[in-house]
Amino acid sequence: MDSVVRGTVIYFLVLVILRATGRRSAGEMKTFDLVLLLIVAETTQQALLGDDFSITNALVLLVTLFSIDILLSFTKRWFPVFEELIDGRPTVIIRDGHLDERAMRRARIDREDLLVAARQAGAPNLTTVRHAVLEINGKISIVKRD
Amino acid sequence: MQHSDLDLGDLRKVEARGSLRGAQRVAWTGFAIILILAVLGFTGSGGVFARTIMTSGHTELDVPRVMRRQASQELVLRITDAGSHRIDVLVPSSLLEIAAFEESAPAPSRSEAGAEGLRLEFDHATSDFVIRMRIRPENAAWPATYILTVEQERLAFSSLVLP
Numbered sequence: 001m002d003s004v005v006r007g008t009v010i011y012f013l014v015l016v017i018l019r020a021t022g023r024r025s026a027g028e029m030k031t032f033d034l035v036l037l038l039i040v041a042e043t044t045q046q047a048l049l050g051d052d053f054s055i056t057n058a059l060v061l062l063v064t065l066f067s068i069d070i071l072l073s074f075t076k077r078w079f080p081v082f083e084e085l086i087d088g089r090p091t092v093i094i095r096d097g098h099l100d101e102r103a104m105r106r107a108r109i110d111r112e113d114l115l116v117a118a119r120q121a122g123a124p125n126l127t128t129v130r131h132a133v134l135e136i137n138g139k140i141s142i143v144k145r146d
Numbered sequence: 147m148q149h150s151d152l153d154l155g156d157l158r159k160v161e162a163r164g165s166l167r168g169a170q171r172v173a174w175t176g177f178a179i180i181l182i183l184a185v186l187g188f189t190g191s192g193g194v195f196a197r198t199i200m201t202s203g204h205t206e207l208d209v210p211r212v213m214r215r216q217a218s219q220e221l222v223l224r225i226t227d228a229g230s231h232r233i234d235v236l237v238p239s240s241l242l243e244i245a246a247f248e249e250s251a252p253a254p255s256r257s258e259a260g261a262e263g264l265r266l267e268f269d270h271a272t273s274d275f276v277i278r279m280r281i282r283p284e285n286a287a288w289p290a291t292y293i294l295t296v297e298q299e300r301l302a303f304s305s306l307v308l309p
Contacts, residue, residue: 001193004184052191054214056308060184063177070174 003057007064010044019086087136094132097145107134118142190214190308202299213283213307218248223277223296232269235277236295239263244287244307248280283307 048061076083091103093114104110114132115125121142123129131143180189187193190212200207208222225233235254237247239262247264254266268277286309294301 001185001187001196002191003189004181005192052214052217054217054308056189056214057191057217060180060189063180064184067174067177067181070177 003052003060004064006048006050007061008068010047011065011068014040014044015086019088090136091134092131093134093140094126094129097127097130099126103134109134109140114140188212191217198303200301200303202296202301205296205299205301207294207296207301207303209303210305213245213305215283215286215307215309218280218282219245221279221281221294223279223294225275225277225296227273232267233275233277234295234297235266235268236262237264237266237279238292238294240290241281241292241294244285244290245281245283248282250280251278 049057072086076086091107093100093103093107093109104114111126114129117132117140118124118126118129121129121144123142123144128145129142130145131141133141133143135141183189185193187196188211190196190210191214196210196212197208198211200209204226206224206226208224210219213219223235232255242263250266252268252270255269256267258265268275285307287305287307289304289306291302291304294303
C-alpha cells in the first residue's frame with residue numbers, strides 16, 4: 001500500500017508544482033529547464049523508491065502512475081472544468097499582429113521565444129506573424145499573415 | 147503506389163488498432179487488480195493484510211506476511227510480564243538463508259551465530275519489552291514457515307518473498 005500512496009502523492013505533487021510553475025517550462029525547454037527536469041527526476045526517484053529496490057515496488061509504482069494518468073484522462077473528458085484546471089487554456093500572445101505584453105509576462109515568454117517559434121513556422125520576423133498562441137502543451141503556434 | 151493500395155493499408159492499420167484496444171482494456175483490468183492487491187497489502191509494505199501477529203504465552207510476534215526482495219523488513223517482538231531480566235531469542239537459520247539480519251533495537255547484549263541460527267541475548271529492566279529486528283531478504287522465496295524461538299516459546303510464521 002505504501003507504494004500506491006507514495007506514487008499518488010508524488011504524482012499530484014509534481015502535477016501541482018508544474019501547473020503552478022507555468023506552461024513554458026514544460027514546452028519550450030532550455031538548458032536550465034533541462035537541469036531542473038533532471039533534478040526533479042532524481043528527487044522524485046528518491047521519494048518514490050525510498051529504501052525498496054524490489055521489482056514488486058517498481059511494478060506497483062508504475063501501475064499506480066499509469067493508472068492515475070488513465071483516470072485523469074477520462075476525468076478530463078467527462079468534466080471539462082477539470083481539464084481546464086489541469087491543462088489550463090491556450091494564451092493568445094499575438095492577436096492580429098498586436099503583441100500582448102501582459103500575456104507574455106504572465107506566461108514568462110520573451111521576444112526571443114516568439115522569434116524562435118516564428119522562424120520555425122517560416123516567418124522571418126514578428127511583423128509577418130498574424131497570431132501567436134501558447135498552446136496547452138507549452139508550444140507556441142504561429143499563424144502567418146497572408 | 148496506387149491510391150486504392152494506400153487506403154487498404156490504412157484500413158488494415160485501423161483494424162489492428164481496434165484489436166489492440168481490446169488488449170488495452172485487459173491490461174487496464176490487470177492494473178486495477180494489481181492496485182487492489184497492493185492497497186490490501188498482498189504485495190507487502192503496508193496494507194490491512196500486510197502483517198500478521200503470532201502469539202504464544204507472553205510473547206507476541208508481528209511479522210510481514212509478504213516481504214520484498216532487497217527491501218528492509220521489520221519483525222517486532224513484544225514480551226509482556228517477562229520473568230527474568232535476560233531474554234534469549236533465536237532467529238532460525240532457514241530465515242537467515244534467504245535474508246540478511248540488519249539490526250536490532252535495542253541492540254543485543256550478546257549475539258552468537260550457530261548452525262541453528264542467530265542467537266541474541268537481551269538485557270531488560272522493565273517487565274514489558276519490545277524488540278524490533280530488521281532483516282533484508284536477498285532472494286525471492288515461495289511461502290515458507292519459519293520458527294522464531296523466544297526463551298521456551300516457539301513462534302511459527304509463514305512469509306512469501308516477492309522478487
